[in-house]
Amino acid sequence: MVNKKIRTVMKKILTVICAMLLSGVTAFQFTSCNNAEDENIPPRVTELRFNINVNNASVPDTKAVKTDWEDGDKLFVFFKAGSTYLDAIKYVTLSFNSSTGKWDGACSDALTDPTELGSDGKMWAVYFPFGGVAIAPDTDPNYSGGVTFRTSGSTNSALDGFPIYTFYMNGYASYTVSTAGDVATLDGTFDMKLPANYVYFYVDKAGDKFNENEKYRLAVEGVVPVACVSFYKGAFIETPQDYDTFTHEGSLGRFIGQPMWGYKYQDGIAFSGKINTQVNYGSWGSGSYWGGSESVDHKLVFFSDGDPAVTKTINAKLTSHASVKLLSPVKGVNGWVQAVTTPTTTLLNGTNWANWNLGAEDVNDLGYYLRWGGLIVPKDYRAQGYLTERNIGSSLQTSGYEIFDAARAYLGADWRMPTQADFNKLSKYTISWIDVGNTTETVGPAVEGSVTYTPNPTNPVHSTNAGMKVEKDGHSIFLPVTGYKNGETTLSEKHQGVYWCSDYYSSTASYRYRFYKSSWHSTDTNGTREYGQLIRPIKKN
Numbered sequence: 001m002v003n004k005k006i007r008t009v010m011k012k013i014l015t016v017i018c019a020m021l022l023s024g025v026t027a028f029q030f031t032s033c034n035n036a037e038d039e040n041i042p043p044r045v046t047e048l049r050f051n052i053n054v055n056n057a058s059v060p061d062t063k064a065v066k067t068d069w070e071d072g073d074k075l076f077v078f079f080k081a082g083s084t085y086l087d088a089i090k091y092v093t094l095s096f097n098s099s100t101g102k103w104d105g106a107c108s109d110a111l112t113d114p115t116e117l118g119s120d121g122k123m124w125a126v127y128f129p130f131g132g133v134a135i136a137p138d139t140d141p142n143y144s145g146g147v148t149f150r151t152s153g154s155t156n157s158a159l160d161g162f163p164i165y166t167f168y169m170n171g172y173a174s175y176t177v178s179t180a181g182d183v184a185t186l187d188g189t190f191d192m193k194l195p196a197n198y199v200y201f202y203v204d205k206a207g208d209k210f211n212e213n214e215k216y217r218l219a220v221e222g223v224v225p226v227a228c229v230s231f232y233k234g235a236f237i238e239t240p241q242d243y244d245t246f247t248h249e250g251s252l253g254r255f256i257g258q259p260m261w262g263y264k265y266q267d268g269i270a271f272s273g274k275i276n277t278q279v280n281y282g283s284w285g286s287g288s289y290w291g292g293s294e295s296v297d298h299k300l301v302f303f304s305d306g307d308p309a310v311t312k313t314i315n316a317k318l319t320s321h322a323s324v325k326l327l328s329p330v331k332g333v334n335g336w337v338q339a340v341t342t343p344t345t346t347l348l349n350g351t352n353w354a355n356w357n358l359g360a361e362d363v364n365d366l367g368y369y370l371r372w373g374g375l376i377v378p379k380d381y382r383a384q385g386y387l388t389e390r391n392i393g394s395s396l397q398t399s400g401y402e403i404f405d406a407a408r409a410y411l412g413a414d415w416r417m418p419t420q421a422d423f424n425k426l427s428k429y430t431i432s433w434i435d436v437g438n439t440t441e442t443v444g445p446a447v448e449g450s451v452t453y454t455p456n457p458t459n460p461v462h463s464t465n466a467g468m469k470v471e472k473d474g475h476s477i478f479l480p481v482t483g484y485k486n487g488e489t490t491l492s493e494k495h496q497g498v499y500w501c502s503d504y505y506s507s508t509a510s511y512r513y514r515f516y517k518s519s520w521h522s523t524d525t526n527g528t529r530e531y532g533q534l535i536r537p538i539k540k541n
Helices: 002-038 060-064 406-411 420-428
Strands: 047-056 074-081 092-097 102-107 120-127 132-137 147-152 169-180 183-192 198-203 216-220 227-232 235-239 263-265 268-275 296-304 310-316 322-326 345-348 351-354 430-434 467-472 475-480 497-504 509-515 526-528
Touching: 047 092, 047 102, 047 169, 074 132, 120 183, 120 227, 198 216, 216 268, 310 322, 345 475, 420 497, 420 509, 475 497
Parallel strands: 047 183, 198 322
Antiparallel strands: 074 092, 074 120, 092 102, 120 169, 132 147, 147 227, 169 183, 198 268, 216 296, 227 235, 263 268, 296 310, 345 351, 430 467, 467 475, 497 509, 509 526
């Protein structure tokens, strides 16, 4: 019995020892194999360096705008390693160092493994000339792996989060990666060029006038303020993509003739946009491809925030990569004149109301039908998207957003658009509807059958005008019926007076002031921001 127990214990002990020995042999073989492999594995790459040359390969005529690289210039670089596009958030920022004449590179936080770049591949670069740039993953599922570009750190915080205004150059190149120890070096050369069909405007300095960035805008008939707003798999995507079509502005709403943002460069301001090469809309050009073989008239409007806007017309041939130099845009100098007539005013209970609408020549004119936040009368109001200004989530009287107040932009810092409260005050004054038979069905000068308005704002008699006279203490203003535009030629609600307020209603609509013959006023309604409506300015006290 005892011997049987001893034999059983010994058997168990022997089994354990065998198992331990077998385990030890297996572990040894695994360890031995690992040691042999480690001898052939190079050290892990812990540093990525860049040896990238960047040439300014611009058309010589445009180098009046950008003659050489300057300290702080930045390029954003995106990659395709072999046949695989890297997600665009795995980009590299190149910054020019004027002391060394080299471009210093820094990886985004997303590019944590330099070996993803492989040994060779393709790369794309884009150069933004001004303002801070933030890069974020593209939220459109169709562009998964792409990025969008937005402004950040602007001198005017109201612009943060808006699309990049424009881009100046882009480039495409091959690269190779060599490794020495734990350091990988990426080599390549970019020839940065102006995009096709781009045109540049350079405004010379006028004294000390140009001393701030992100303050200036230039509208040129026939030129689109397109912007590079995203990058996806080898393509820089602009907005609007279908820039030659008025009826499809793109979701960010930049269309032909709208203002381009400028940036300070040397002693002046530079602007860039894309020429319209296919569509002829009257004064927008001459001929089906007006940008090519002939010089035509182009109306220019220059906005300098806080100063009255000035305008001129130039006869020029705008071709791909063209560069146009403009002399100082000052009223009465170099052919520039004030863009709109400054209205006289009537004081109603402490508020200086203009006697005529923005863009009108006098009380006999209706003025500009503008979109809310827009500065130029569109050729077509039939938008599929809204203006970029649809993103404004506040009143145009809020600090920073005054740059989108058309009254201020055209007339200067002493003027503003009326608020909801300003129009509501008018309800407390004496209101008189001035009727002229059925002529309220058609409005506007130079339209067959329209009313010719001849009001005198300080005269209580307006017997020949269709619209509303508002009087307080013997002083009065006249608001003609206007209707509003929601298409290229469509004028809706022609029996109403419709005027913009500066107040926000929703992400796509803003408050407006409306009056009828039977119902004299309403500021509780809202209008879609893409509608063309009129503005009655107020001069600040």
